Amino acid sequence: MAVPRTETGADDRRSLHERIAADLRDEIMSGELAPGAKLPSTTQLKDRFDASSATVQKALQLLKDEQLVVGRAGAAVTVREHRQRTLRPAAASMTRAEAGQQYPWLTEIAKHGSRAHSTLLEVTEKVPPADVAAALELAPGATAVLRRQLLTIDDEPVELVASYYPTDLARGTALAEPRKIRGGTPTLLAELGHPPHRSIDRVSARVPTQEQATALRLPGNLPVLRTLRVVHSADERPVEVTVMVKAGHLYELEYEFTSLS
The missing domain is CATH 3.40.1410.10 (Chorismate lyase-like)
Structure with a gap:
């Protein structure tokens, strides 16, 4: 389900892909998304954040750069072993x-x-x-x-x-x-x-x-x-x-x- 922009994004000046990455990062760091777990699919993330495929991929790339997740384009993205x-x-x-x-x-x-x-x-x-x-x-x-x-x-x-x-x-x-x-x-x-x-x-x-x-x-x-x-x-x-x-x-x-x- 899409998150209403009026609740989550109205006063957040970060780009949408940075905000998506921030929410997923928090779920990874808190353990809600455990090591080895698969992230929601691109389609699910598009619906959740009311975002385009390109925006979701940019968010996932941030998490890959931080070595929090691994995965190839078109394949499932998986949470890495907890690094904190x-x-x-x-x-x-x-x-x-x-x-x-x-x-x-x-x-x-x-x-x-x-x-x-x-x-x-x-x-x-x-x-x-x-x-x-x-x-x-x-x-x-x-x-x-x-x-x-x-x-x-x-x-x-x-x-x-x-x-x-x-x-x-x-x-x-x-x-x-x-x-x-x-x-x-x-x-x-x-x-x-x-x-x-x-x-x-x-x-x-x-x-x-x-x-x-x-x-x-x-x-x-x-x-x-x-x-x-x-x-x-x-x-x-x-x-x-x-x-x-x-x-x-x-x-x-x-x-x-x-x-x-």
């Missing part, structure tokens, strides 16, 4: 690697049969963005040590990570050196006398920048999840501020809360 990963970030910023062990996030990804890798893109000293500078409690114009990485899973880029550290803490340490840190930064911060004690995340959905869209190979106009994470030591000093940008269609965040009563 659930992250539980509450303790991630404070988890230390055991001696001789991989970073915890690498170990976690391996449990699911995937290969994770981090590529160090840059280590430099620069004036950070305004929100990072405020979180680090820096004076105007003050610099911080920046470490930028690109994380991949099974050779697919999934996250850009930019971590900033106070210069007086980082200078002369491995934080300021262009190499990976053995055991990860939580382990090093603890060795430097600033063990992570409290972490605060601020998560927002944003339109990707040109750099982000290119680095993450984002298809279409999908949003990204941006997390600003502030890590404090036991004396409440901010010792690390990280900006993490993830492909929005690949991740969901899970937080668990326990009643104090």
Whole structure:
């Protein structure tokens, strides 16, 4: 049955094929259309959305570009294996690697049969963005040590990570050196006398920048999840501020809360 335009499309400025893709994407991501399920036929989608065959095919092509569905022209289109990963970030910023062990996030990804890798893109000293500078409690114009990485899973880029550290803490340490840190930064911060004690995340959905869209190979106009994470030591000093940008269609965040009563 066709969906009345007055209810669904009157105030939506996206083209019809983008709106169709958005509705189908939501059904795929929520599990209503399960992995392996066939999407409704072109005829059914034409009737449902009051659209032409060409418009429906453009919508399906968006989903194919996002690798959510597979199928050839004239054949049934099928939902791919669920690709969205659930992250539980509450303790991630404070988890230390055991001696001789991989970073915890690498170990976690391996449990699911995937290969994770981090590529160090840059280590430099620069004036950070305004929100990072405020979180680090820096004076105007003050610099911080920046470490930028690109994380991949099974050779697919999934996250850009930019971590900033106070210069007086980082200078002369491995934080300021262009190499990976053995055991990860939580382990090093603890060795430097600033063990992570409290972490605060601020998560927002944003339109990707040109750099982000290119680095993450984002298809279409999908949003990204941006997390600003502030890590404090036991004396409440901010010792690390990280900006993490993830492909929005690949991740969901899970937080668990326990009643104090």
